[in-house]
Amino acid sequence: MKKKKQRSILPGFGLSMGYTVLYLSLIVLFPLAGLLLKTMSLSWEQIWSILTDDRVVASFQISFSTAFYAALINAVFGLLVAWVLVRYSFPGRKLVDGLIDLPFALPTAVAGIALTSIYAPNGAIGSFLGEFGIKSAFSPLGITIALTFIGLPFVVRSVQPVLQELEREIEEAAVSLGAYRLRTFIRVIFPQLLPSLLTGFALAFARGLGEYGSVVFISGNMPMKTEITPLLIRTKLEQFDYAGATTIALGMLVVSFALLLVINLLQWYAGRRTAA
Secondary structure, eight states: OOOOOOOOOOOOOHHHHHHHHHHHIIIIIIHHHHHHHTTTSSOOOHHHHHHHHHHHHHHHHHHHHHHHHHHHHHHHHHHHHHHHHHHHTTTTHHHHHHHHTHHHHHHHHHHHHHHHHHHSTTOOOOOHHHHHTTTTTTHHHHHHHHHHHHHHHHHHHHHHHHHHSSSSSHHHHHHHHHHOHHHHHHIIIHHHHHHHHHHHHHHHHHHHHHHHHHHHHHHHOOTTOOOOOOHHHHHHHHHTTTHHHHHHHHHHHHHHHHHHHHHHHHHHHHHHHHOO
């Protein structure tokens, strides 16, 4: 007797695959193709001249360096926050857990204005840092602060589920065998957290590269000093230099893909070692 084939809730493979390809084409592939075609209207000499312009190179350096440092800070402190939320019970834990998602819901412009008012030279924190000669707002440090604020949830939400699923019996066994707490964390816990930590780092880094609203207020937008690449692209668009804007965007996209590919390879290697 033939076993009756179980019907899927979703449509068949052909129809589902068709919708998937159509959706990805409309949302991702067609816009990227348009970006490429607009850039290819220029000669290679013109493209190279735009990408190697001092102002463009400076904006690349600011965007990539601040996004990297912010993601690195979030990787460290996001892991700490996730650890506290999972491993400890304290009054107000659910409130703290809910506040982690605040950067997701808060409009980026509002976040930028709030951070600028606090870290400006006459702000509560900015004036305190100014006494030590530290300029927070209207500097690369201010950009890093804004990107750290919007990137924290990516790391916490990537690491938190993995921490919840870790078996504490393994840690207890390591301690019973004489391993110190630090060694238990480094040799037992951290290798299992590394793939998810790299995922959170990559998400925070990618979000930081494209962030505009929360940065444009606190950066000061000074060319060659605090001008980020998204702002430069918008400036080109306002000047009706569409080919120049798409060239800069495509250059940033290529470098971003290359860096994210390296991060994904590291994540794959870490996951493979953990599985082994």
